[in-house]
Amino acid sequence: MLAASIETLATSKENNDSRILSVKNLCKNFGGVKALQGVNFDLVKGETHALVGENGAGKSTLTKILTGVYHYDDGDIILKDNIYKPNSPKSAKQSGIQVVHQEFNLLTYLSIAENICFESLPKTKLGTLDKKKMHQRARLAMDTVGLGDIEVTTKISELGIAHRQLVEIARALEFKSDILILDEPTATLTQREVEKLFTILEKIKHSGVTVVFISHHLNEVFNICDRVTIFRNGKTITTKEIKDTNPQDVVSLMVGKALEQVMAQQSNQKHFGSIALEVKNLVIPQSPNAEGINFCVRKGEIVGIAGLVGAGRTEILRTIFALQEKISGQVLIDGLPVEFKNPRDAVNARLAFVTEDRKDEGLILDMSIATNSSLASISQVSNAGLMDFEKENQLAADFAKKLGLRFGKLKDNVASLSGGNQQKVVLAKWLSTNPKLLMLDEPTRGVDVGAKAEIYSILRSLALDGMALIVVSSELPELMTLCDRILVLSNHQVTGELEQQSFSQEEILQLAYKNM
Amino acid sequence: EEKPVVGLIMKSLANEFFRDMLEGTKEHEKSRGDYVLKAVGMQNETDFQSQINAVENFITQEVDIIVVAPADSRAMIRPLKKAIEAGIVVINFDVSLDADAKKKQNLELAFVGPDNRSGAKLAGVALANKLGAGGKVVIIEGNPGADNAIERKKGFMDAIEEHDLELLASSTAHWETEEANSVFSNMLTANPDIQGVMAANDSMAIGVIKALEAAGRAKDIQVVAFDNIPAVGPMLADGRLLATVDQFGRDMAANAIEKGLAVHRGGPELSGWIKTDIKLVEASK
């Protein structure tokens, strides 16, 4: 069912095919960083317009300028025939531009309803907060994003990352707007939610709202967009009609050269070693009544874990890494049972864990690239407790090179990097510990195609060198290109295990829905 | 000829007793007109360091006379000795430096000031006379560790022992009205048979009297205190406060300065304890 709020989204004016927004030669500097240096594009009323480009190309910066978060230095923006220079998020909203930012902007300890209605909380006649109306509106909005079964009084802190993203989208949809900008809305969603989102977008589009869609998933772009604008290094390269182009072209425009198909390059000689990790009858607090989980990973093998959001994939990794307690079951490393009391034990046993939430758990945003790179391997760059800065810089520089990190100086704060480059720093942090078992939760979330390919080839060569890897991902193509074996979870239970030759999206999805 | 400079080191000027004393010295300075007064107080009563700092600052400024009301009877000895060695005339008033400590440091210094202990005893005796032997009393003490608080408690205890009073409880209220009000209310609950209260200063007595009024016991419980600040005037007038002790604070510092100037002019060195007046002020009903 489509919420009434969406139907009212478009207070549609004359539906002439005119441009409602055009951006000319837009420039923006952050101190010395030239984030935007000549961005040109326009929006036609009612279209769905994709922005693509590598990490750090400037997509989010443009978004923030359009929504009044940053002021621009130079250039022009024309909105509905007027010069547009929003000086606050509020004025942008009043001009009809709504946004879902790439970073979460939720109020963690408030309820879903309060978050959704936060921009204009309903008031009663007495001027107090109208909770009834607020809950109604929130329920409607949650229905539109397919989360009607979650109580709107639930606190955000109790939600998983995907649900949080959907709440953000619900919040943006709740408000009337002419232009809706979605900055990587699908990065944290699984297939099922992505499809749901697309249905919603389709409806919005029909009601005359112009959608700006930012994503690193070109299949999504080609699925739902009318036009695509390509960014490279703070400039727009070109805008194309989707029907006149294809993903290969777009990729080569993005990276400036044809991308070797690393993705397809599957090595054939698979010699797996002994079992590196074995999990026996693992039961976790989130699902105390489920059957135990069993699986193993061999040296040199990449095992993927698929499943819907909330299936419990993250929890398994967190349990292995001793970030949460298990109820029962056993974890064996190299055939020996281990009882990690804390992540420290896990790291000492040469496990590594790239978490799904890099902002909260992965990085120290306000510290330098070098500091973050050496965080888990600090004993390598210190001597009897004394830091060896030269070694540290060398280590960071090595991994930056290996991972193709785009950065200014090693002492720059990680916060100044784009999302994808931040992810590479997380990888650097763990790879520098030279782990035996590397666990990755959504390793390429928000990472651009080029970097993604690089990361894939890095992971593969690590496996070739004998490392055992577990990859949790919501992108089935990612799992299918990367993994030697895929474990499917549904509702905290293993519903299947597929070998490479039997990989298929349909099969995986079927298993994923099995226990729902 | 240049006028001699007097450095006056007081305790917390937030305390109205010292504030009043300071006003007295200002009048004195004006009326004599032959010296320059530099006065320093401290942030709070326990801020000994700032008194030491003040002595050091005065030595730096080469004042001629330092007149000091020590916040701690022992901490000040060493810096004052330094001042004397620098040729400054030092007068100790209000609180006496510790005799034992003085001896250990070989410091000869007279003390100009009241006898807090016998003052408190005067108040205690006034209460004892009213209650008769066996009267049940409590003490509301000043800041623990503060010399005048200790002296006053000793004075109260002297009266209690000599007149066979019964001490039910003794607690600090840190010289403060509100705390005295709370502390005493609670004491009264625990000991409903209290007949008399000895408060180490008037501010605390005000809190005690409010608590008595609230409990409806103002008539049958007697209060004595110390300081004679203006705010207890009405309470003395109508008998809510049985007695307090006036140590003529307004003149105390001025007297000390007077003595210092005399020594500075070449008068004889002072020695021993030059006691200043204290007087029991009783309810006037």
Place this chain on the structure above:
Amino acid sequence: MQSEMKIDMPAQHKKMSLKAIVRDAGIGIALLVLILIFSITTEHFLAPNNITNILTQITINLILAVGLTFVILIAGIDLSVGSVLAFACVVAGKVITIEGLDANTAIFLAVIASLLAGTLCGLLNGLISAYWGLPSFIITLGMLNIARGGALHISEAQTIYSFPEQFNDFGSASLFGIPVVFLVALLLVGIAGFVLHKTVFGRMIYGIGNNEEAVRLAGHPVFWYKVMAYTICGLMAGIAGIVYMARLNISSPIAGIGFELNAIAAVIIGGTSLMGGRGSVYGTLLGAFIIGVLANGLILLGLNDFMRQMITGVVIIVAVVLDHYREKMTTGS
């Protein structure tokens, strides 16, 4: 999969507030334990008289703590409340003792003066810290000195006294054995609870404490909401100043020294997070009770001053440790 909407909102709503109450009441367990201990170990603890005492004694701390709840919810702090209390108190004392005013006018003007003085200090705290985005700890530490110096300056360090009788009577009046000043404090708790939980302003306070940037991105004037929180805190200190005067019948420039720590303790023991965004003014009420009951009970026990101080410290720590376990139990299950 798409579930139908649940329309039984009232039930849902009730359930939530019940849970919230249990959460808030959590520290109540510590309070009950304290009360139980003192009821058994001392004779007079539950005497009506003593209960009146306790209520009177927590009044001022409670009023200050209510104001601080707003500030702490936005992840700020206000160290100046004790000094502002004294400043407001002295200003009101000067006004109420102006010669030639009739009693009612004097009282009215004094109340206004006190509230204005408090509000002004709070407003300054808020404007300075919010405008420049400076840590409120240091700004209000500055204000602590300014307001205290101001109070001493205005009063020339003298206790101001002899107020109209009606005014003094108000301070010691009681209704069915409950001190009127405590009822005033309770009313303030109620109003604050209403404002925090039932109004848009309240949501903004919680929102800012959770994620200031998100609130700003949602287009709200964060600056003004923050200023308001500090201003309310100042206003409460002003009210506390008047209550102090009415209760003790004097205005003292050295009133309220150290009160800030007690008030902040009440707020934190009451479960409000110093990181902002979480907590409630009802928790603050319980926190103030814990501190008040403890002070009262330990004196009734006849412990010496030093033991009392040590035990107070221990109980403060134990209270938050217990609360931690309770919270874990409720969220864990």
Place this chain on the structure above:
Amino acid sequence: MQSEMKIDMPAQHKKMSLKAIVRDAGIGIALLVLILIFSITTEHFLAPNNITNILTQITINLILAVGLTFVILIAGIDLSVGSVLAFACVVAGKVITIEGLDANTAIFLAVIASLLAGTLCGLLNGLISAYWGLPSFIITLGMLNIARGGALHISEAQTIYSFPEQFNDFGSASLFGIPVVFLVALLLVGIAGFVLHKTVFGRMIYGIGNNEEAVRLAGHPVFWYKVMAYTICGLMAGIAGIVYMARLNISSPIAGIGFELNAIAAVIIGGTSLMGGRGSVYGTLLGAFIIGVLANGLILLGLNDFMRQMITGVVIIVAVVLDHYREKMTTGS
């Protein structure tokens, strides 16, 4: 665009610390302004004697502030330092006056006792707040009461005095006009700076202040680092206790009341963020100087106490506002 890596790391590194120094020195501008004002308006400000005075006078605050820098860098706070100073001081006083010990043994044991007492209090603060993840504000507020009560209890509220002469001499000794106790404080600043900037431990302190979870996940024993920070803070309070004794030649159970606020002010004015993760102990040094110079200069100016208190408040606020503009200028360009 893909920037090539710069491998000339040494230069890079040097540049960084230069910028860091400029940043730290920022508040130095406020300090210079103060010094300038006092040099012009007062006669004795720049007299060698007076400079010695200032150095002596800031010593204890500086030592406490060095310890607090560690705690504040991990986003904690320690309100107990003033009380812990008194506790350590009294314990040492008891030890140093044990009959029958020869002077050197007595001094040695007293120093050990003081450091142990301080360390113990800090350790407890750290263990309790880190183990249960409780707000250090409230835990150390508890400790404030416990340590003070303990100090009063042990000393029976009496000042302890008459220490060996060597000990007292140490407190007033000076080297080329610089008080030895200040040199001790300066040495502590140097050690703390080294630890914070050059060691793994220091790196972890900054990391925890920025993102505790990330440090934990990287396999570091966050718990122990946090406990260490509080323990260091306690140790510094113990050192301050011994210095207090040496300087004043007494051990007073009521020493150090309110010192925590001054020390925290020094840390914050020095540019360390209360949110943790940002700041340096060199900034703290400047912060302590600002507070000390201000106190000294205002007395030399002969202002009355209340004015002094108000001006102190205003200067504290102005100092952080100025620092805000300086920071904006350096990062903005």
